[in-house]
Amino acid sequence: MTQQTYPRTFSHIGISVPDLDAAVKFYTEVMGWYLIMEPTTIHQDDSAIGVMCDDVFGPGWGSFRIAHLATGDKIGIELFEFPNAENPQNNFEYWKTGVFHFSVQDPDLEGLVAKILAAGGKQRMPVREYYPGEKPYRMVYMEDPFGNIIEIYSHSYELTYSAGAY
Template sequence: MTPYPRSFSHIGLSVTDLDAAVKFYTEVMGWYLIMPPTEITEDDSAIGVMCSDVFGAGWHSFRIAHLSTGDRVGVEIFQFMDAVKPENNFDFRKSGVFHFCIQDPDVEGLAEKIVAAGGKQRMPVREYFPGEKPYRMVYMEDPFGNIIEVYSHSYELTYSAGAYA
């Protein structure tokens, strides 16, 4: 039996300053705060037990907030005890998630807002089909080291025409 396509529910980001991250993602990205920063402790509560299942024993506590994008994708933002921002968080050869992508028709304007809020622009804005279609993209970094790609158009539109032909 062919599997059906699952929906994307949420992504979890790790940061060194949860309050600053909530401010960045609500003010710069416009995402909705659906659960304000909350402390979770290693205990016998349902959430404490679930976290111990994931992290193992000895995680003690962390802070978490929940946000939602305009298309209802959830964003969990975690601040773990003694969290450290690596000097270079973009190790693309390492297995695992290395970026997430959002869509905004004003790629250049959002890039400027991200930089003004303490993030980085990792490349110039580029066109997928120069002179042919207005599809643009850029790689950015939030102030906490998470890599964000910004597309001007939907994923389906960008790739349905064979972007690399």
């Protein structure tokens, strides 16, 4: 018998930032996400979370700060601040394996662009239409003030791509 597959739901994403307090402020005030766990310092020790972090980060990680947020559609956001954080001049290495952006949806795409820019973020491209003259679906690539890449859609992912190939 063939095992049926099903689409799993998205739980959360972890984002590294050089300044946790500034990132919490940005993501709550600009993105409108909810702070569900205040910034906390995690130390390497024998606690359950300490042991889990040993498994993930390996020996000698020491400590880090973390905060938990949630989007309006219940997706979790873990913000991490590591003591040895690097903030590269250009964090857009899309050719390397791994996540190179995350995406949010806002029908007031241009309004969110303005808020991100006012908060110290960057706009990587002009706002573009997916189907010019046919459908009002727009998108843009931005950076948060810490260099993380954010794509913004005006409409849902399903609506944007349900028309098939470009």
